[in-house]
Amino acid sequence: VEAAGLEDDNVGIRMTAARPRLLQDITGGDAFYVNDSTRCSVGFSVTRDDRPGFATAGHCGRPGDTTTGYDRTAQGTFRASTFPGKDMAWVATGDQWTATPDVKAQDGQEVQVTGSAQALVGAAVCRSGSTTGWRCGTIEQHDTSVSYPEGRVDGLTRTTVCAEPGDSGGPYLAGSQAQGVTSGGSGDCTDGGTTFYQPVNPVLADFGLTLTTTAARTTAPAPQDGTAREEWTSGRVYETGATVTRDGVRYRCLQTHQAQGAWAPAGTPALWQRL
Secondary structure (H helix, E strand, C coil): CCCCCCHHCCCCCCCCCCCCCCCCCEEEECCCEEECCCCCCHHHHHHHHCCEEEECCCHCCCCEEEECCCCCCCCEEEEEEEECCCCCEEEEECCCCCEEEEEECHHHCCCCCECCCCCCCCCEEEEEEECEEEEEEEEEEEEEEEEEEEEEEEEEEEEECCCCCCCCEEEECCEEEEEEEEEEEEEEEECCEEEEEEEEHHHHHHHHCCEEECCCCCCCCCCCCCEEEEECCCCCCCCCCEEEEEEEEEEEEEEEECCCCCCCHHHHCCCECCC
């Protein structure tokens, strides 16, 4: 008060019970640290029962492992993890971390995720990671099996995108559509190589997660086997071939994706075929 040149009788002090805290965003491609030691990369922001978090690779951590964020502050805990067999996990974060649809891209830019429609073989795909940043290539094969020293993983997608240690768990995108999280591969980003990703839709379905998008909905999806004829519901993961009804009309799913509120079957012929 004295340094500001104010008079004491013109100054009042009010006490408050509020305790300010730092707020951080969950952004795909950012580094995170497991048990304050090994480093992996954030995949995609997700929610479950209104709890924010992110999807990443299963080999990055086991249930109960704790994480710190890119700034080395407390972040969250691995709630579920599968590896080998599959390579998927999700981390539930503290309230100070906000789920966003953002993924770090090239030259400080960000891409906002709009959905999770699966891209076809031959499509361009890009990856973000905390070691090598933004790298691009093409999809070569879906439903690939890979034998790692730790065991076999099925259902991966093979790409020409390079990656290096620390990029594990980072997001793959085709345009603004989420594709998967980095699993493993060969080579590096100097000489090139082959990299595999764990598709994101099985992660969402297995763990009951909702992908955070620019048109996000907070309703948690239920796993679905892709065969039931049921009422179309925002937030569910629909596999290719699944049949649903909407406003009394039946539709068949053409591309695996997590349904969004603005993507009702009647208005998205690229995703749904009327029967």
